[in-house]
Amino acid sequence: KIPLVGDIMDKFPITIEKTGSVVEAARKMRESSKNHIPVVFGPKNHLEGIITSWDVSKAVSEGTLNSVEKCMTKKVIYCYPDEKIDVAASRLSSAGISAMPVVDSEGNVVGLITSEDFSKLFSGRK
Amino acid sequence: KIPLVGDIMDKFPITIEKTGSVVEAARKMRESSKNHIPVVFGPKNHLEGIITSWDVSKAVSEGTLNSVEKCMTKKVIYCYPDEKIDVAASRLSSAGISAMPVVDSEGNVVGLITSEDFSKLFSGRK
Numbered sequence A, B: 001k002i003p004l005v006g007d008i009m010d011k012f013p014i015t016i017e018k019t020g021s022v023v024e025a026a027r028k029m030r031e032s033s034k035n036h037i038p039v040v041f042g043p044k045n046h047l048e049g050i051i052t053s054w055d056v057s058k059a060v061s062e063g064t065l066n067s068v069e070k071c072m073t074k075k076v077i078y079c080y081p082d083e084k085i086d087v088a089a090s091r092l093s094s095a096g097i098s099a100m101p102v103v104d105s106e107g108n109v110v111g112l113i114t115s116e117d118f119s120k121l122f123s124g125r126k
Ligand SMILES: C[S@@+](CC[C@H](N)C(=O)[O-])C[C@H]1O[C@@H](n2cnc3c(N)ncnc32)[C@H](O)[C@@H]1O
Pocket: A036, A050, A051, A052, A054, A055, A072, A073, A075, A076, A077, A078, A096, A097, A098, A099, A100, A101, B033, B034, B035
């Protein structure tokens, strides 16, 4: 009845390593038209953090445009593909964020779910 | 039965004039924890454009951090407070955007609705 995160997430999210620069993160956001980029490490894309256009904007307001590692959020709120979407939606709204990386049991990034995925579900309603 | 935009929108959105700087827009996003700022003109906040953290990030990737007017999107997709939320949700998702200014019949900004407002509605479901 209620869809799972894995049913509505983006299965091929853009990612970046923490050694990258903020300008490189900004370029990836520009090219993909996305606001949220999981920061990963290694061949299996282990989740290390998240950098968003809001973080880039914050760095601009503080004049601190340097490394992804310094600008990213380290304590990431994430979810699993087999969680129900209403559980994921409450996690987003109670944290005041608009996206969550989706990870497997080893903490490797397998997707990204955003509040835009939720408004898409609403637009299907009559 | 179906809620209206006016029931779920933010009734006191942060706004900026197009004569402001991108750094000032970035500061407002930082202080309000928001990604989207309607650009307005005059005492009644007439809608002139929209600037988002994505636009700030784009300006960073292109090295063009100058005025709000140069970085903002001029052709704004907006809605009215008395529209149904499913209509608003389809407008958001078909445009690939995550927020819309809400305007009165004269084009003055009276609110802002974001995809986060939609995921909040989902989280109330059982
Ligand atoms: C508080 S939100 C405010 C803007 C807007 N609500 C949004 O999420 O884009 C922005 C901050 O939340 C952080 N953030 C976004 N998604 C996150 C997630 N899944 N886990 C932890 N922090 C996250 C960003 O790194 C950024 O520092």
